[in-house]
Amino acid sequence: MAAYRYGYSAVLFILCGLSVFLVTNGQETILTGDDGAAAVDSPQTVTETAEQTAEQPAVEERQWEVTEVEEASPDEAAADKQDASAPETLVPPSVPRPKDDFQEELVIRPLHSGDIYASFQFRTLWETDFMRGNKVSHYRLFPKSLGQVISKFSVRELHISFTQGYWRTMQWGQPFLPAPPGAELWVWFQDSVTDVDGTWKELTNVLSGIFCASLNFIDSTNTVQPSASFKPLGISNVTDHRFLRYATLPREIVCTENLTPWKKLLPCGTKAGLAVLLKSEKLFHSSFHSQAVHIRPVCEDWQCKTTSWELRQTLSVVFDLHTSGQGKREWSLFKMFSRTLTDACPLASSSKVYIDITDNPEGEQFELIPATPLLSQAVVLGDRRTFSVYDLTQQITFGAVRSLNLLIRWKSTEGDMLRPLLHGERYVAGYGLQTGEIHTLMYNNHPYRSFPVLLLDSVPWYLRLYIHTLTVTSKAKDNKPSYIHYQPSKDRVRPHLLEMLVQLPPNSVTEVTVQFERALLKWTEYTPDPNHGFYVGSSVLSSLVPSIVAMDTNSTQERPLFSSFFPCKEESSYFVRVYTEPLLVNLPTPDFSMPYNVICLTCTVVAVGYGSLYNLLTRSFQIEEPSLGLAKRIANIIRKMRGVPPL
């Protein structure tokens, strides 16, 4: 450990040397002799991140002492230092509302199947004038990497999600934030963008770098421009779908490498607050995992005088009763995430945990430990739900043990299946490798109300849809769609896009079928594992489902984050998006060793057939004299000398 001591002596030495230097020059350079951080802070360039500052108040203290001893004018420097560090450590409630705001929340919903659904939402609001295209260079809570992307590519709205597993609507009900398996990306560009396709291509490349995903596989063959399905979720005044791009990658895998950059976007990282629960070993050991980033402009007040960017990072996970819960109907934060909560993120203005106890008003279904007196009601997905609320900014939440480990213990084992009002399914029918049929089933489980559904299908070009075979039937009768938008595919250029507005009769199943033919790919177009099959992305069902209770149409009112994602225009119905299963279709795959066989065969034919013929034609034949024996040669020499002809 000689080097260690070396280091120490060196530090001391420099301290002395520098202090001389400092006094003479009057510089405000602070040096710590501390073990963990040998950082050089100058007040003009505070390079520490907020979390470091928050983490190491003790270090700060020690810097203080050193400063006071060594600085020529300690008061001045001290004031300076405080200025630099104060806004980073905490947001004092007395100052006028800052330009940005951070909220975090976790919703836990025990499911009747015994599984448990946990949904994290982190929201960063950043008040800025986004329509002007100002090049803003100052970032506080909003991640700089995303801010630069927004301004460089003139993005108005960006929604990206990575999902592993399929959300089982029939067992689990409707999720707070729907997402299809794989990766989904949809972006609204500002109307100042001239080359939308080029910008989209660049944007996907940049996002693939930010999120460590294969988003660079998004090209014109899997990008569509839906004409009605994806309206802007934020504020806007134009909805010209020329500025919209939508793409899915159903094959995309989601793992820790996608979670790592996602976590880095949070202001507190995974150091404090709810994000300490995000341990990849637990999150990916689940039935369903979905993480998303939504960026959109929102209003700050009722008249929309001030606007701001909203960055919503969401992560939903469903833990399975049998694999994660070992079959016991008993859940705790520690069992789910292998951590407990000890504090709120110091940068957050609100940090809450909600437990859905709607089905459990008297505590007969399950028991919640520790109990909380705080209850809250929220209208979410057309229903009024009751939640137990744990406010992490209050010290009392953590109790005497200074940690919060929520425990949910079920008392009854039976549970009825949820019947969501809208549900979708999809499968491929048919046999053989030439043709097939895609069936999409849409269930309306409402007993007496019909409602409209907008179906969006994006099918890759190598499945050639026979659009004349398109049928829509409900209750054994033809159900004519009131709007059809179909864009045929072009081989190797663009996919099929089919959008239909269908009215679903009450208590019915509507079936959409369309036949297709499988195209032959070129040899190099196959994936390295073609026998796995090719994926077709999920259908998207967007719908206005009748609501049981009056929906809240005031979008600017303070509400829990999970209930304020889709803006609501009317009270009687709520907007919901349902994704069907992605399809896995087998394409006729050639025998990939065939080129090799062909080469071998050709070579053989050339070598044996042509070679021997060529040989026959070009070779000249000569009779070779047999070489004579030694005795005969000697005899011939003698005969030559004698003048007798040789033998």
Added chain:
Amino acid sequence: WLFRVETTLNMFIYSSSFTYFFQDNAGQFFSSGHTNNWAVLVCTSRFWFNYRHVANTLSVYRSVKRLGIPDSHIVLMLADDMACNHRNPKPATVFSHKNMELNVYGDDVEVDYRGYEVTVENFLRVLTGRLPPSTPRSKRLLSDDRSNILIYLTGHGGNGFLKFQDSEEISNVELADAFEQMWQKRRYNELLFIIDTCQGASMYERFYSPNLMALASSQVGEDSLSHQPDLAIGVHLMDRYTFYLLEFLEDIHPASKTNMNDLFKVCPKSQCVSTPGHRTDLFLRDPGSVLITDFFGSVRKVEITMETINLTDPINAVNGELQKETYSYVDQLPVSEIIHQKPKQKDWHPPDGFILGLWTLILLVFFKTYGIKHLKHIF
């Protein structure tokens, strides 16, 4: 804390000129002549039974990251997802040792190229730097002529080639040419090439560019063998050579004086079954003077400036004027609007009156020419 030592030493050198005391020690930090370190780590095999190749690559990734090369300087290519594979009994982990002792996947991995992106073309493009302009920084090898680069490859190979994804392969000549191109484009200072594959030595025998050092797990005609079968996971966890390489690297710390000659002794034939090979004839320095951390670690230089830098206020003054445009939330499913959408505008068509007039004109000209008398044939 070694970086701190290094840092402080450097500060020492730069800030105060009256100390030559540490000069000798400081000298060794710059003896290799490089200023930055890069690593390109590639696993070329797909499918679950090739778990060990992913674990090989990740164990080298773990070591270089531990020794100080940041994620931004590591280009990690994994041809398949083992961590979140459905067959993995412990998702989000990749183990290198039996009984799930060492998780080389970690909690903060960043994979730059994955799945189908790992192709020969992409690999060569990363090396030679000829990538499409919109490629993000994390997917580029942004090295210069002061960079020491570690290149690690693992997969299934044969005499003179390495398979990528079971569908294509890179030959040793292509690889040698790529390195020559890197040299000509001044993309490296020194390059350490390690390959763990069957007949690995055949991959470096065609190299001809300067400042290359190469190691392989096996000689031509030999197979590289796997190690550490695990019953719970059901596959072999590592290859022998990389397993012992990882054991060796686990003992290295940033201040280690271990040199390349020690690296050549990793995994003798008694452990590896195959014979690891190395090639140093293209390398200019003596391997005994080359530290392991010249390639597996990272150099950090810190300079202290005593000048005052005035930063301009980065916050732009926000214009106080109110926005003229008003925004509102959009109806998510405007049914009536969708139904009554105007049909798509067809190609331009002349107005009906124009066509009527044209026909009248034609008829008029016709009758003017032939007279009214022809009409008697009609009526």
